[in-house]
Amino acid sequence: MEDLSFDPELMHSVFKLVWSKKSEKNGDTGIINDDEVAAGTSKKSRQTTANPNALKVSCELVRIFVTEAIERAAVIAEAEGSTKIEPTHLERVLPQLLLDF
Amino acid sequence: MDEEEERTEFLRDRFRLSAIAITEAEGRKQGMEISEPVVACIADLAFKFSKQLAKDLELFAHHAGRKSVTMEDVILSAHRNEHLGCLLRALSRELKGKEPQNVRKKRKTSKTEDAPTS
Numbered sequence: 001m002e003d004l005s006f007d008p009e010l011m012h013s014v015f016k017l018v019w020s021k022k023s024e025k026n027g028d029t030g031i032i033n034d035d036e037v038a039a040g041t042s043k044k045s046r047q048t049t050a051n052p053n054a055l056k057v058s059c060e061l062v063r064i065f066v067t068e069a070i071e072r073a074a075v076i077a078e079a080e081g082s083t084k085i086e087p088t089h090l091e092r093v094l095p096q097l098l099l100d101f
Numbered sequence: 102m103d104e105e106e107e108r109t110e111f112l113r114d115r116f117r118l119s120a121i122a123i124t125e126a127e128g129r130k131q132g133m134e135i136s137e138p139v140v141a142c143i144a145d146l147a148f149k150f151s152k153q154l155a156k157d158l159e160l161f162a163h164h165a166g167r168k169s170v171t172m173e174d175v176i177l178s179a180h181r182n183e184h185l186g187c188l189l190r191a192l193s194r195e196l197k198g199k200e201p202q203n204v205r206k207k208r209k210t211s212k213t214e215d216a217p218t219s
Binding site for chain 2: 004005006007010011013014015017018019022046047048049050051053054056057058060061062063064065066067069070071073074077078083084085086087089090100101
């Protein structure tokens, strides 16, 4: 069994990107923007961080999301007697998949 | 701004590549061929899912009065799906076991952990 997964470092970069974008747009919890620019060291305006284990669990979560998508689409494809997963198969499983995650 | 967009693109591509690798490995495991658009679509879905996850985690951590995201936040983000919650909880316990220095700190989690797994 291949145990491919995402790189926690990569996941961290994606998270940081989202978090930095958000805090740029609006001082998230009501903290004023220029406070962040002027005094970046102040504790209140510091950006969100993630601990390494949380990143590993996040990687696993996204990995499960991907494998689950394939597995469900594979079941549909198999039921139709096909050995190739086509977009229509994915379309059929997508609504429930998105509800489940 | 341009530079940031470039960085975003670069990250997204890197992320998609790993998603594609995982997708193809899973397809091989299932003995299934996967058509191109499906692979691309799943990679994109995974990236969007991660971005949403990042927003959720930030909200959860801030709600708890923290600046740092913990494993509990990640498990909380999967609370709607019991099986998923169990899987992640098992993994988090495994990871916690590897790092004995923060076992005591997470004392209160053991209480909440027992209920749903039964």
